[in-house]
Amino acid sequence: MAETYKQEGGQFHLWVHHTKLDEAGKPVLDKKGNPIREEEQRLSETLDPSDPNRERIIYHSSTEVGVAYCQLPDRLHVFTHGIAEGMRKWVEVHNSHSPHKASLKIFDQRTSVDVLNRAIRDSEFFASLIR
Numbered sequence: 138m139a140e141t142y143k144q145e146g147g148q149f150h151l152w153v154h155h156t157k158l159d160e161a162g163k164p165v166l167d168k169k170g171n172p173i174r175e176e177e178q179r180l181s182e183t184l185d186p187s188d189p190n191r192e193r194i195i196y197h198s199s200t201e202v203g204v205a206y207c208q209l210p211d212r213l214h215v216f217t218h219g220i221a222e223g224m225r226k227w228v229e230v231h232n233s234h235s236p237h238k239a240s241l242k243i244f245d246q247r248t249s250v251d252v253l254n255r256a257i258r259d260s261e262f263f264a265s266l267i268r
Contacts, residue, residue: 140257142202144250151197151219200246202253204263205231205239213264218257242267 142149157165157173164172203224205216214237217227221243228239242263244253256263 141254142250142257144246144253147246148198148200149202149244149246149250149253202244203228204242204244204256206242206263206267207237207239209237213260213267215257215260215263240267 140151140153143152144150159165167173197220199220199222201221202218203221204218205224205228207214207216216231216239218224219227224241228241231239242256244256252266256266
């Protein structure tokens, strides 16, 4: 499963991309050998796994997205990303018990969605944004 953000209506919306699976649970590949992705869907939660029609959509949408990271001696470690308000709380809880203190980079609506998506996938690119 891959994640990307879309930007519309003054919000960043988290979307997930599922890999299409065959009956044996293995990825279905295209002619070039790449996994075929199912339709994009907003992040969702199944309420009852035995009934696929009972699904509640969780809109992970926010005007700002936060990326939590830690500068280690040998590398930059990206922990996670999410709604800025929730990520501020995450960093506070994490830093209360961990010796590797997290920092937070906030992306607002002035940020291109292409930059945000590259930042959550490419730690070297992300590092270039915070230095």
